[in-house]
Amino acid sequence: MKHIIFQGGLKLFFWLGKILKKQHLQKFSILLGSLLYYIPWSRKHIAFENLKIAFQGQYSEKELKKILKKFIQEVILTALEVAFIVKKNEKLASWAKAEELEVLDEALKQNKGVIALSGHIGNIPVMLAWLAEKGYPVAVLFKEGKYLPKGFLYNLISSYKIYPIPMHSDREVPKEIIKALNKNMIVFILADQARPGVYAKFFGKYVQCQKGAFVIALRKNSPIIPIFIVREKEEHTIKIYREEKIFQSLEPSQNKSFLSSDEYVVRLIENYNFILESLIRKYPEQYYWFHRRFKKSLD
Helix, strand or coil: CHHHHHHHHHHHHHHHHHHCCHHHHHHHHHHHHHHHHCCCCHHHHHHHHHHHHHCCCCCCHHHHHHHHHHHHHHHHHHHHHHHHHHHHCCCCCCCEEEECCHHHHHHHCCCCCEEEEECCECCHHHHHHHHHHCCCCEEEEECCCCCCCCCHHHHHHHHCCCEEEECCCCCHHHHHHHHHHHCCCEEEEECCCCCCCEEEEECCEEEEECCHHHHHHHHHCCCEEEEEEEEECCEEEEEECCCHHHHCCCCCCCCHHHHCCHHHHHHHHHHHHHHHHHHHHHCHHHECCCCCCCCCCEC
């Protein structure tokens, strides 16, 4: 039943993307998002529980419900934008701007590839497609959605001349990432999902974090660049941070065992988490709260 509903919803969004004009997308997302907000469903409950954990003591329950409602509207708007871009074969130049794009240019000059650390905030497809349209060699690690048609994301990503790295197995993925780095590509990894690895601090909780991207970058000596996208008014802003943000507060060490230890990786992850958390606090409705981010978290 979930598969049928999801498939129907996907067809509906692509149909809307075909018939709606760009200026109507936000109004429609507010209407549909408001409707979905008042319908009880499990993912909405998960999102609200995540918001309560993240912003405990900062917002009242009434304020959190307002954020939840805006978040659902934002998810709808993001989906409509993607459908609109795909169906209208829209060029992305006017959809976004990038801050400190020269950071990427400098990193690519090292010819070691780039690990682009991102997260589930903002319209990620717009960010990837915008950079690819600008001529940047973009690759992305992704996992096909459970209820999506077979190969849906792979085909969509490939159509924008983005190198797809499907998450088939923990053994094959590192090989594909290294292959892309060897081609001097910018490998985007959304590193904010709960996956077995190490525990690192995020919103005051110790949560499960993947360490693979950091380990590969350190072994390959590839630049680690945090890159995110957020909606600011009617335009998307791609925020690019210098690598120093990941290594801040870490003194150079001659101790090779420490530099290859989980403790060192955790400190890098927490610097990444701090950047992402700062953005989420500023744009709370734009983070993807449906994930069970605090599953198995520790105080």
